[in-house]
Amino acid sequence: MAIDDSSDDINLAELDDKELSLQMQDDLYDGLNNEIAEGTSILLDRGWHPQKVLNEVLVEGMRIVGVDFRDGVLFVPEVLLSANAMKAGMSLLKPLLAETGTSVIGKMVIGTVKGDIHDIGKNLVSMMMEGAGFEVIDIGINNPVENYLMAIEEHKPDILGMSALLTTTMPYMGTVIETLDKENLRSETIVLVGGAPLNEEFGRAVGADAYCRDAAVTVEIAKQLIEERVSQHQQSAIQ
Amino acid sequence: MLSAASSALIICCGALAREIKTLIRLNQWYHIALTALPAELHNHPEQIPEAIRQKIGEGRKQYKRIFVAYADCGTGGVLDQVLKEEGVERLPGVHCYGLYAGESRFQSLQEQTPGSFYLTDFLVKHFQRLVVESLGIDRHPQLKSLYFNHYTEVVYFSQQPTEALLLRAREIADQLLLDFTHVETGLRGMEKILEQKIPLRESVNLSLNLDQHRRVV
Ligand code: B12
Numbered sequence: 001m002a003i004d005d006s007s008d009d010i011n012l013a014e015l016d017d018k019e020l021s022l023q024m025q026d027d028l029y030d031g032l033n034n035e036i037a038e039g040t041s042i043l044l045d046r047g048w049h050p051q052k053v054l055n056e057v058l059v060e061g062m063r064i065v066g067v068d069f070r071d072g073v074l075f076v077p078e079v080l081l082s083a084n085a086m087k088a089g090m091s092l093l094k095p096l097l098a099e100t101g102t103s104v105i106g107k108m109v110i111g112t113v114k115g116d117i118h119d120i121g122k123n124l125v126s127m128m129m130e131g132a133g134f135e136v137i138d139i140g141i142n143n144p145v146e147n148y149l150m151a152i153e154e155h156k157p158d159i160l161g162m163s164a165l166l167t168t169t170m171p172y173m174g175t176v177i178e179t180l181d182k183e184n185l186r187s188e189t190i191v192l193v194g195g196a197p198l199n200e201e202f203g204r205a206v207g208a209d210a211y212c213r214d215a216a217v218t219v220e221i222a223k224q225l226i227e228e229r230v231s232q233h234q235q236s237a238i239q
Numbered sequence: 240m241l242s243a244a245s246s247a248l249i250i251c252c253g254a255l256a257r258e259i260k261t262l263i264r265l266n267q268w269y270h271i272a273l274t275a276l277p278a279e280l281h282n283h284p285e286q287i288p289e290a291i292r293q294k295i296g297e298g299r300k301q302y303k304r305i306f307v308a309y310a311d312c313g314t315g316g317v318l319d320q321v322l323k324e325e326g327v328e329r330l331p332g333v334h335c336y337g338l339y340a341g342e343s344r345f346q347s348l349q350e351q352t353p354g355s356f357y358l359t360d361f362l363v364k365h366f367q368r369l370v371v372e373s374l375g376i377d378r379h380p381q382l383k384s385l386y387f388n389h390y391t392e393v394v395y396f397s398q399q400p401t402e403a404l405l406l407r408a409r410e411i412a413d414q415l416l417l418d419f420t421h422v423e424t425g426l427r428g429m430e431k432i433l434e435q436k437i438p439l440r441e442s443v444n445l446s447l448n449l450d451q452h453r454r455v456v
Contacts, residue, residue, distance in 0.1 A: 031379075075282070077375025080385055117353060117389040141389055142353050167311045167333040196284065197315030 012039050017046065021057050028061035029068075031081025033088040040089040050096040051133075058089050059131040066128075066216045076120065083124055090127070104135045106226045109151040110161035111139035113172040118165035121195060121215075125161065128215035129222065134159075145172075145179045152185055158229070159222055162208075164195040174206035181207075190225045192218060246270045247437050248298045250291060251308035253278035254361045255335060255429070258398055259308055262430050271437060272302065278365065282373050284313035288321040295325050306436050310334045328436055330429075335359065338432065339396045339424040348422075354391035356417065360398045363408045383415070392418035398426050 012035065015023055020039055027035040036058075043053045065082045068074045074082075108129055112122050119141050126136045139151050148160060160180075164170045173193050180186040186207075193208040203211025209225060212218040247270055251259050256275040263271050274294060280287050291307055298305050307329040311318060322329055332338050336357045337345040348355065362369065370376070376383050393412035397404065400423065412419035 072283075075373075075375075077379060077382055080382055081375075081379060084385075115349065115353060119389065120385075165313070167313060167315060170315070197311075197313050199315060199317075202315065 013042055024057050025061035025064060028082055028085050029065055031085045033085045036085040037088045037092060040092050050093040050100065051102055054093050054131055058086050062086055062128060063216050066214055070214060080120060083127060086127060105133040105223065106158040107135045107155060108159040108161055109137045109139060109155055109157040111143040111147065112141040112163045113169050114142055114144045116164050116166050116169035117141040122163040125194065125215045125218050128219055132219040145176045148176050149183065152189060158226055159190045159192055161192045167197055170198060170202065177207045192222065194218065246302060247304040248272050248274065248302035249306050249308050250294045250298060251275050255308050258426055258429060262426060262433060278369060281312060287312055287314050288318045292321050292325065295327055310338065330432055336396060338428050339398065340422060341428055352392060354389055355394045356390050358393060358395045358408055358411065360404055363404050366411050387415050390417055392420055394420045394422060396422050396424045398424060
């Protein structure tokens with residue numbers, strides 16, 4: 001993606017919708033909070049629905065960031081800066097989205113497992129899931145199984161997400177899933193796991209519904225699994 | 240660093256090279272050669288297994304025995320898969336902090352204070368490059384709190400501490416606005432593993448040598 005050094009000189013308000021969207025995606029890529037906040041306000045003033053700003057500009061921009069992170073073009077600091085810029089836009093959109101009562105696709109509780117305090121990936125997943133229309137309850141870092149159980153009881157989520165970045169903390173996901181099983185909560189909760197050292201095989205071995213390589217994949221898989229669940233419920237209702 | 244006279248090769252992480260070299264010298268393990276991969280790979284652990292496979296391939300041409308001085312290091316078991324295919328062993332454990340401190344001591348420290356950031360002599364010396372610059376904190380100081388907001392203290396596991404290293408380690412803790420703890424681990428943990436894993440032909444009285452060295456530093 002072109003890095004536009006002259007973005008300081010660009011008057012965002014003078015750009016047409018298409019140019020502005022593309023410029024904002026560039027600004028998101030470069031982690032420019034103020035520009036994202038300004039661009040978001042301009043699009044809203046022009047009558048864009050907040051959901052449209054979110055999907056077509058911010059989520060799409062972060063998708064591009066995600067692809068370049070995966071391919072090694074961007075590294076952690078750039079991703080963090082982009083995520084911060086997205087937050088600047090989201091903070092303007094969130095209250096409006098709540099007002100418009102946009103329907104929620106599903107609910108997710110997400111947290112980093114016990115012994116682990118890495119949270120950048122988890123935060124990114126939370127943000128992208130929110131961007132995609134999920135309600136996300138983030139229970140933070142270093143979570144023992146009790147925290148997950150409490151959150152499930154309180155929020156009754158469709159999805160439980162667990163993150164781990166340390167080889168030592170990955171196996172704890174298995175402990176949480178076993179406990180869900182014992183408490184008869186497993187079948188009603190979709191379990192997604194992620195974190196750099198994990199892989200698909202590990203996800204299967206601990207009994208998760210899916211391992212997700214990154215935030216974009218998480219959104220796709222979450223939507224797909226929720227859809228499957230809805231159609232299963234419909235079928236069993238018919239029978 | 241490769242030497243034709245040696246019969247065994249240690250392929251190590253750059254973060255351990257100086258320490259292993261010290262052990263080779265102190266113990267007069269003249270038959271052991273050492274080659275290192277850049278410590279920066281830690282920030283891209285997915286690249287570690289193949290980089291090591293390549294080094295093993297190169298080493299095979301010259302050495303009868305090869306040992307890999309890496310832990311799992313965030314490769315999530317992929318390094319082990321490669322090493323199994325190559326028939327080569329590695330350091331036990333998941334990272335070098337546990338190796339230096341001793342696994343059980345490391346575990347209990349970690350449980351007591353989950354918000355610890357660990358330093359070794361190497362990391363103290365290269366903190367600026369490997370953490371501050373690599374994670375973009377120099378260019379974007381606002382990232383510091385995003386990275387470290389859940390941390391409460393810096394724990395310095397020292398191998399061969401000097402006044403200068405201790406001072407720098409404290410400075411790092413101050414810079415991160417975290418408490419500071421110093422735990423002297425020495426090199427014995429690493430030395431024991433190498434003694435077990437590599438045939439120590441020509442080795443001499445190890446503890447005597449190390450004691451002499453410690454008096455010097
Ligand atoms: C940034 C970083 C840090 C930051 C953490 C900042 C923070 N607030 O999280 C700092 C510098 C503080 C740090 C500290 C430590 N770290 Co660190 N860290 C990293 C690094 C470089 C990047 C991780 C990251 O944030 N990536 C960016 C995000 C966007 O990617 P991600 O986490 O993979 O998340 C994506 C996917 O995995 C997925 N995903 C993630 N979570 C979830 C959850 C769900 C539900 C789903 C569906 C998907 C999903 O989607 C995300 C978005 O696309 C990694 C190396 C690496 N490249 O992975 C080491 C790494 C994880 N750290 C490591 C280590 C050892 C440590 C320390 C122990 C080092 C020390 N000196 O003390 C401490 C931890 C101390 C402790 N008490 O636990 C090791 C782990 C090794 C091992 N064997 O386990 C690694 C692998 C580096 C290495 N090779 O040695 N670290």
